[in-house]
Amino acid sequence: MSFQLSSVWQVLGPFPIGMREQDFGADPLEAYGGFSQLKYSKTSQFPSELSPKGQVGWTKVKSIDNVVGPLLFPDIRWEQNGIPFGWSIEQYQAWARGNLKISKKSHILIQLHGVTSFYINQQKYSGDLYGYKSTLHWVELETGTYSLEVRLVHDVRVFGGGNKNGPQCQFSISIYPLDCGTMVDDALFPRQQYHRFHSNTSTANTTTLLGRDMIKQVLMPSFIQYQGFAGHFGSVSIHNLIPETLHVVSIRLVFQAYHHISDVITVLRPAILLQRSNHTTMVKGQQRRIGFSFDLKNNTVHDETLFLQANKVHVKVIVTFATSTNTFTLVDDSTTINSIDWNQMNTNNRNKASSVEATTTTTLPTSSVFLYTFLDFDGSVQYAKAKRPKVLDANENKPIILALHGAGVDVEHDTFWTDSIDAQDSVWIVFPTGRTSWGMDWHGPSMKNAFYSLEGLAEVMDLLFSRATDGNRSQPSDDQDWIVVEKSESFSIGNINRLIYMGHSNGGQGVWYLATHHPDRAIAAVAAAGYVKIQDYVSYNNWISHSHIDPLLFGVLESAYAEYNNDLHLSNMVGLPVLAKCGSEDDNVPPLHSRKYVRLLNEYSKNPNLIKLSEVEGKGHWWDTVLNDQETNDFLKKIIQQNDNLQPSSLNQHHFIITTTNPASLGVVHGIQIEQLLIPYRKSSLVGDMDTENNSLNLKSLNVSAFKICNRKESTITIDQMVFHHVNRKEGVLFVLDNNGKWMIETSKWPKRGERSRLSYGPIHRVYESSKPLMIVIPNQSQSSTIDNYRHLALQISHDWYLYGGGDSMIVTDDHPLVTFEEIEMESTETMNNRISPFFFRIYLDIGNDNQAVSQLLGLNGNNVDIEINHSAIQVGSRYFDRPGSGILFLSPGSLNEMAIVISGLDLEGLQLACQLLPRRTGMLIPEWVVTSPLTKEQGVGGILGAGYFGNNWQAFGY
Structure with missing residues (x-):
């Protein structure tokens, strides 16, 4: 083996740290030069209030099967510390150091699970805190010994608290060589296509190893016997492990349907990429989930009938790639889907009947839970599970139960969760994922995912039963009962706006x-x-x-x-x-x-x-x-x-209060949508009193400058003592506060160019609600060492969105044409049936004026954002920041329907510090602009030089 990982680790700690504070820095050891500068010593001590003596020192711990820990600090009196602070005091940090010896130049795949970050010779990599084990970093190393340093944070939400033996955290290491050590040789990538299942050649064998590492995590919907696939979307995770940009040219699927006796049918179908081929690119080391759609419509009736009777379906995914000089094909054949019997019994009191005719109401036995796929708000392929009710009916107004799982619950595999709510008589239960098992606390992208899963289920049911009812095909059940669904009859999953949140x-x-x-x-x-x-x-x-x-x-x-x-x-x-x-x-x-x-x-x-x-x-x-x-x-x-x-609460409350600090995350409340605030991010309200006798509504506003009446019955509206009679509510009425402080009904296009509303409000974490894949823009022209740093930072941002939010991103250079966004807009609009959000995001990385796209962005007509950047200073409003190591992260309008996040520094250190402030998980306190400094490494947010928001015309304010 070309590498050796040390079995003994040096540990220094514990030190205090707060929940979600580590991404700001906040490392006490920075006061003494930082952990990387400190050498192991049996006698060295460092101050920490967690210890009875007020000091902590070095210890050593052995790893077992590449697992380090649990770390124990027996001298710490955790119970005593918790008397004033509770279990939050168990949120501690520590450092661990090991060695990685490389005997020959190697390409390795590595990831650390249970930590947010680690360092190889002081190069920072994003860890896998929640232990998803879905990502790896490709690292190229020369011969030598490398320091592997790990910053541990005992995250109470992850590791728990209140253990009588004290808090215990640990981390594990996934590391192995990339077997294709000579994969860049022309012999490995001849100018012809080859397949993973070719044999008896060195090329095929090496490709098998490469394919194992590059293609993984195939997502396909459940196969429902006698109905078909629960959705026509799928995805495949691809990791680019070649040293140049990789393009996905096509995806083909081979379905092998198995009966209880033999293989009954094989179907080959090309899948349709959900992004055009020139958008499905991956830079060296990047990992993406590539979505595709598929169908079986062109089979003969005989073949389709046999196919739908299958007990299981095996899926081969054949992906064709292209580089600038070569084309090659890899195959994943690891996916087998067991059929689900739509009429499967979960109870012993099954109805025995020779025939049940489908009328307006079709009574069926309790069904299984099934997995279905759909297009999410950003065009990515996601999945949810659904539990079918006992009775299928055509009531379009019945509610739907939307069941939200707890932290760390895997909807796909944790059946205890889908079993925890009984199947209802006629109401569907939807179990969304929130995009990952930890998700985003059902905020932002997780919330949108939950709502889009409802629309996805409606589309899947239309797909299944438009297929199932063709020709009045009947469905035999286990005991030869028959259930016939007439094509003229249909059923509804219910009203996606009449939900029971659970x-x-x-x-x-x-x-x-x-x-x-x-x-x-x-x-x-x-x-x-x-x-x-x-x-x-x-x-x-x-x-x-x-x-x-x-x-x-x-x-x-x-x-x-x-x-x-x-x-x-x-x-x-x-x-x-x-x-x-x-x-x-x-x-x-x-x-x-x-x-x-x-x-x-x-x-x-x-x-x-x-x-x-x-x-x-x-x-x-x-x-x-x-x-x-x-x-x-x-x-x-x-x-x-x-x-x-x-009725919605909006229609039966004679007195109500609508409260918000940010309309960007607020839906329709009491029939009213708040659109704009006078001062963004301040507590704001509309207080309403309904007069049913006079069919009128009286509203009093606090810090609200625009709102829309969406669903109210009153024809007379009084706002801050201004009366509006005969209000036409058919298509919604927009009320806007003019420059004189008077309310008016807005009939022209609003908001005006350069003016903000809830659709263009931040904070920075809204970047993950982008209606398209994130586009990370780095400079094309830069010094070699600097461009490598840009690429590394872009890869970490892409990695974090992929890992923690199940998201997709592209990494491009600043000469990438803007027309790409227009193409994505048109394609996604068609693909997603106009269910897209108006704004998508680009992230720009910059030092000084390296990134020409940043200068272009800030110089766009109508972009009056109150920030300027050059090599010597960052200007926000009238304030200048010119300390070495300063960096800035801020929101900005862009071209077309774009919103931008600019991450810039006066030098590389400033850029790196600003990059770590881009929220990767929930709970990060990042507004619309933040100026950071090297002092954050020691003092956390105490080292932030300024932060704040933009007004409705992009003027900066804050601290």
Whole structure:
């Protein structure tokens, strides 16, 4: 083997750190030169208040099977430390150092799981904190010994807290050589196509090894026997492991359908790439999920009938690639899909009948859960699971249960979650993923994913039953009963705007978030063990930064995440039926969280007994019937039975308060959509009083400058004592505050060019709500060493969005033509049936004026963003920042429907520091612009020089 990883690791720590603070820096060892400059010593001590002596030193720990830890610090009195601070004090940091010896020049694949970052000879790489094991870094190393340094953070949300033996974290290392050590040789890439299943040649054998590393994670929908695939979208994860840009030319699928006796049919179909070939590019080392669509429509009736009877379907994915000089083909043949019997029984009381005719209502046995694929808001292929009701009917107004999982729950494989809610008589249950098992706390992209999964299910059902009903094909079941679906009859999954939000733990928090931000899409909410907000779950009070930062600046930073403070927005869901549950002995999300929700809701409702908490005695955080006991089922049954009589809370509340700090994340509330704030990111409200006798609505505004009436009955609207009669509400009415402080009905195009609204508001984390793949733009012309750094930083950004958000990105140079975006816009509009968001994002990396696209961006007509950058200084408004190592991260308007994120530095250090502020997970306090400095490495946000927002005309304000 060409490398050897040390089995003994040097550990230094523990030191304090707050939840989500590590991405800001906040490393006490930076005061002494940084960990990389410190050598192991049995006698060296460093200050840490976590230790009874106020100092900690070095220890050594052995790794077993490339697992380091759990790390134990027996001298630390964790229980005593927790008396004033609770389990948040267990959020600690430490460093570990090992060696990697390389005996000959090598290409290795490496990833560290359980950490957010690690360093190879001080080059920083993104780790895999949640242990997804879906990414690897391709690293080329010369002969020698390399230092492998790991910054460990005991993340209480990941590793847990309250262990009687103290907090214990560990990390594991995936590392192995890339077997194609000579893969750049022409012999390996001849100017002809070859396939992985060719044999008896060295080329084929090497390609097999290369294919194993390059193609993985094929996503396909479930195969439902006698119906077909639950969706016509799939994706394949591809890792570019050749030293040049790689283009995906085509994808072909070979389906082999197996009966219980023999292989009955093989079908070859070309798949359609969801991006055009010139957009499906990957730079060296990049990993992307490439989406495709497929169909079987051109088979003969005989072949299709045989195919649909299969007990399992084997799928080969054949991908053809091109480089600037070669074309080659690789194959993945590892995917087998077992058929799901649509009529499978989960109970023993199956209805015995010789025939059931499909009429308006078709009664069928309880079904299995199945996986279906769909196009998400950004055009990527995602999946969800659905549980079919016992009865299929054509009621288009019935509700749908949207079930949000907890942190770390894998919807695809964790069947306990999909089993935790009983199949309903006629109501569908949808289990979205939030894009990953940890997701984004059901905020931003996770929330959009949940809503798009509903539309995806409707399309899948249309696909299945348009196929299943052709020719009145009948479906034999296990005991030879027959269920016939007539082509003239149909059924509905229900109304995607009449939802029952349901979830547990992080999913319970997600229920509170959706209910407070999209209450008009729901008729009820069931929240079990949901925490109030991330800052209350594991407190932010132990941040190192608090000892250094100006409180006003920290307030500006906190406002970046205020839109996700569920308690601040609870007024929005008054009138919505709620069942709040928790276990009395929950030591994960203490009952205090649910009790707080109930108290606040009752206060807003002015009724102390309106909502009562169901606190189940003796139960902890999870128990099998938490969402499946008599109380929950009775609540669901009552809501579903009353469905037709339940109106959105907007129509039955005589007094209401709409609250927001950022309309970008707020949907229609009480029939009103807030579009713009006078001062963005300040608490804002509309207070409404309804007069049913006079069919009028009186509104009082606070910090609101534009809103739209979307779904209200009143014809007379009074806003801040200004009266509007005979309001036409058919297509919505937009009210805008003019320059004189007077409300007016806006009939012309709004907002005007250069003016902001909820669609162009930040903060920076909205980059992950882009309606297209992210495009990361780096300079084309730069010094060799600098361009390598640009490429490395771009790869880490791409990696993090892929890993933590299931997202897609492109890496291009600053000479990439703008027309590409127009092409993507047209194609995606056609592909996604106009369900796209108006804005997509580009991320620009720059030092000084290296990136010509940044200069072009800031010089665009109508781009009056209040920031200028050159080699010597960064200017924000009237303020100048010229310290070495300074960097900036800011939002900017772009061309066409583009929003831009510019990440720039006065030097490489400034760029690197600014890059690490790009949020990769939830809870990052990054507003619309931040200026950072090298002091952040030690003091965290205490080293930030300035931060803030832009006004509605892009003027900068803040700290």
